[in-house]
Amino acid sequence: METLKKKVLVVDDDEVIRDLLINFLKFSGYEGLGAPNGQAALDMVLVDPPDMIITDIHMPFMNGFQLLRAVKRVNPDLPVVFITGFAHFRRFFADKTARADGFLEKPFSLEAIDSLVKKFLA
Numbered sequence: 769m770e771t772l773k774k775k776v777l778v779v780d781d782d783e784v785i786r787d788l789l790i791n792f793l794k795f796s797g798y799e800g801l802g803a804p805n806g807q808a809a810l811d812m813v814l815v816d817p818p819d820m821i822i823t824d825i826h827m828p829f830m831n832g833f834q835l836l837r838a839v840k841r842v843n844p845d846l847p848v849v850f851i852t853g854f855a856h857f858r859r860f861f862a863d864k865t866a867r868a869d870g871f872l873e874k875p876f877s878l879e880a881i882d883s884l885v886k887k888f889l890a
């Protein structure tokens with residue numbers, strides 16, 4: 769019997785970063801999925817929830833904070849990790865109401881992504 773791969777949804781309006789992370793996740797043995805913004809990601813979560821979400825914060829249509837709140841309402845145990853190039857968002861991460869499960873500043877290493885995913889999906 770085949771073991772199902774854990775699904776990781778990467779949400780970023782930067783197609784290069786999104787594709788890089790998806791390909792890295794696939795290479796690492798996960799099912800990498802992508803969405804260009806929070807609304808597209810939420811639509812995917814409602815139809816077929818991933819095992820983890822890695823999301824940018826600053827995006828059109830629905831930002832990372834809005835996505836986080838919406839996801840946690842429907843699936844409070846789904847790990848959501850922020851990635852952002854805007855260091856000032858770190859203060860929001862410290863706010864317990866944000867409820868994100870992790871935070872990585874851009875630029876980050878693929879090793880950091882690997883460690884983070886293993887932390888939540890091992």
